[in-house]
Amino acid sequence: MNLRLKILLTLIAVFSLYVVIDAAIQQLVIFPRFVSLEQREASQNLYRCQQAIQRDIENLDFFVHDCAAWDDLHEFTADPTRRVGAERYIDTMFRDTNLNLLAVVDTDGNVLHRSFRNVGDSEPLDSVVFPAVQWPLTHPLLQHKSTDGPPHSSSIGGLLMTEYGPIQVASRPILRTGGLPPINGTLIMGRFLDEKVVKSIADQSSVAFTVTPLSVNLTPQSNGSITPQDRDVPIAITEIDDERLAVESMLLDITGQPILRTHAMVYRNITQTGRVAMRYALGSLLVAAFVVLTILLVLLQSIVISPLTHLSDRASHIGETGDLGVRVNVRRSDEFGNLARHFNGMVDNLADTQSRLIELSRRAGMSDVATGVLHNVGNVMTNVNVLSSSMSNRLEQSKLVGLKKSVDLLRANEHQMSEFLATDPRGQKLPGYICQVTDHLELEHLEILQQLQSMSTNLQHAGQILESQQKLATGAQVIESVRPKKLISDAIGMLQASLDSHDVTVSVRCGNLPEVRMDRGKVIQVLVNLIANAKDAIKDIDARNREIEIDVTLSETEELRIEVVDHGCGITPENMEKVFSSGFTTKPLGHGHGLHYCANAARQMKGSLTVHSPGAGLGASFVLSLPKNSVPEAV
Numbered sequence: 001m002n003l004r005l006k007i008l009l010t011l012i013a014v015f016s017l018y019v020v021i022d023a024a025i026q027q028l029v030i031f032p033r034f035v036s037l038e039q040r041e042a043s044q045n046l047y048r049c050q051q052a053i054q055r056d057i058e059n060l061d062f063f064v065h066d067c068a069a070w071d072d073l074h075e076f077t078a079d080p081t082r083r084v085g086a087e088r089y090i091d092t093m094f095r096d097t098n099l100n101l102l103a104v105v106d107t108d109g110n111v112l113h114r115s116f117r118n119v120g121d122s123e124p125l126d127s128v129v130f131p132a133v134q135w136p137l138t139h140p141l142l143q144h145k146s147t148d149g150p151p152h153s154s155s156i157g158g159l160l161m162t163e164y165g166p167i168q169v170a171s172r173p174i175l176r177t178g179g180l181p182p183i184n185g186t187l188i189m190g191r192f193l194d195e196k197v198v199k200s201i202a203d204q205s206s207v208a209f210t211v212t213p214l215s216v217n218l219t220p221q222s223n224g225s226i227t228p229q230d231r232d233v234p235i236a237i238t239e240i241d242d243e244r245l246a247v248e249s250m251l252l253d254i255t256g257q258p259i260l261r262t263h264a265m266v267y268r269n270i271t272q273t274g275r276v277a278m279r280y281a282l283g284s285l286l287v288a289a290f291v292v293l294t295i296l297l298v299l300l301q302s303i304v305i306s307p308l309t310h311l312s313d314r315a316s317h318i319g320e321t322g323d324l325g326v327r328v329n330v331r332r333s334d335e336f337g338n339l340a341r342h343f344n345g346m347v348d349n350l351a352d353t354q355s356r357l358i359e360l361s362r363r364a365g366m367s368d369v370a371t372g373v374l375h376n377v378g379n380v381m382t383n384v385n386v387l388s389s390s391m392s393n394r395l396e397q398s399k400l401v402g403l404k405k406s407v408d409l410l411r412a413n414e415h416q417m418s419e420f421l422a423t424d425p426r427g428q429k430l431p432g433y434i435c436q437v438t439d440h441l442e443l444e445h446l447e448i449l450q451q452l453q454s455m456s457t458n459l460q461h462a463g464q465i466l467e468s469q470q471k472l473a474t475g476a477q478v479i480e481s482v483r484p485k486k487l488i489s490d491a492i493g494m495l496q497a498s499l500d501s502h503d504v505t506v507s508v509r510c511g512n513l514p515e516v517r518m519d520r521g522k523v524i525q526v527l528v529n530l531i532a533n534a535k536d537a538i539k540d541i542d543a544r545n546r547e548i549e550i551d552v553t554l555s556e557t558e559e560l561r562i563e564v565v566d567h568g569c570g571i572t573p574e575n576m577e578k579v580f581s582s583g584f585t586t587k588p589l590g591h592g593h594g595l596h597y598c599a600n601a602a603r604q605m606k607g608s609l610t611v612h613s614p615g616a617g618l619g620a621s622f623v624l625s626l627p628k629n630s631v632p633e634a635v
Helices: 005-068 071-078 078-096 196-207 269-321 335-396 400-411 417-425 423-475 482-492 496-501 520-537 572-580 594-604
Strands: 101-106 112-114 155-162 167-173 184-191 207-214 236-239 243-251 258-267 478-483 504-511 517-518 547-554 561-568 606-610 620-627
Touching: 005 155, 005 167, 005 184, 005 196, 005 236, 005 243, 005 258, 005 269, 071 078, 071 101, 078 101, 078 112, 155 243, 155 258, 167 207, 196 207, 269 335, 335 423, 335 496, 400 423, 417 423, 423 482, 423 496, 478 482, 482 496, 482 504, 482 520, 482 547, 482 561, 496 520, 517 520, 520 547, 520 561, 520 594, 520 620, 594 606, 594 620
Parallel strands: 504 547
Antiparallel strands: 101 112, 101 184, 155 167, 167 184, 207 258, 236 243, 243 258, 478 517, 547 561, 561 620, 606 620
């Protein structure tokens, strides 16, 4: 994952987390405030409708108060002779004020006047709530004596349930002008709380307001509580759907008993507005986040990512190609500018160091090659010494001494040669002995010639090794076409005397493979080292198992594969990785240069040298793999 993607994902994660937290705050903190506000507003709407009913009752009470202080009404209740004129006035007032109830009751509960009918209807209505003849003194509208304060301030008003529905009523004591006693009776007025009134209230308050009468006792009795407005009535709020709320409560009658269920349906404008506002807020937040994210990415791209990408590309190019001529072009005075300058300085130092290392490596390579050359020449000289020692021993044990004695004997008897050969027992045996010695000397001559030829071959190989070193030092390379079988034969021939001295046999499996092109001298040096190591690994085991196996094949990929196998001392696991290291050896008199040279030579010829061993005492297998056309690399 590149830096740009990491920064992008990090910024997206941070902004996403912020958006989620903001949305959670809106949903868990802000939106409940809208809901609470909406519920308060809904309760307030229902309360306003109830207050409208209460205001109607208060207005009715003000009117009753004015009428109850009318002197003619006071005289009407005190003097029956004046009732005819007063009743006409009362009837006119009843019609003009759209009342449904107007009653005048004396202090004993006797009904002096009672008008109870629908507006526009002349037929009176019967009711147990408002009797036509006698009202019980316990009627709640007659309880002015039980109220506190002066008589003119006594007021009883509220709701009562009748057979025809709820009615708004107000009651005042009948006094003289100025509210002076005595109380001659009670004036009661009322209007039905019908659908028309409820609709008018709903229209005024812009609320879908309705009332539902409850089943109550229609013979109200006073229980001493005539101020139900002081009681708190609970309000129930129910969600109808996402757009509407239902608000319910109750209205109490004069005695404080529930009489009406009030219901208001309120549209959820506040929460809808809150949702819209929250959506706009969330949308604006997302837009702002996108804009900020885009600006940050653009700034990061130009300020941070582009210089880092440029620096990374230059570093990758140097790492892939090794071209230390590349420089970073960042002309800035900030940290990236300092980094670019330090990077360029580091590359300059690396270039200088590389130049010195190349020179040191070349010298070290030449030193390693020289060490390998000395090692290989040492191997050749060992073979020459073995051949020389063998020939010296052969000459010391030669039959030539016996032949010389025979010649001396013949010379001593040269004047009587015939008699000596015929009669002397020594002379008689001498011809046969000379023939035997001659045959033996002839065989000895052939063996010495072969050993001299082998010595000559080893000396020629030593010359080739030195010549190869000179060519390597001057950069010259000699590629020859050779047959693999001849390569193996030449390598074995150089070591034949040493192999014979340790009773080691070599079995070669090599078909009629075609010629290959490679550095013959270098390949023979590698093979001589491998065969010599194999010989040293098996020279101390049972003579019957002293065998080296060489298997030569040509793979389908045109790769020459030479495997040298022995069944000797093997290699321990801890030494497997150190086999080809310079200076590593397990031989008492070894120097550790042979296999190191072989591995380097194989790499120079674009090949490889590998080793496998099951473990100590289980033998080892070295595999030299070379391309069919092997062109060595310069050191």
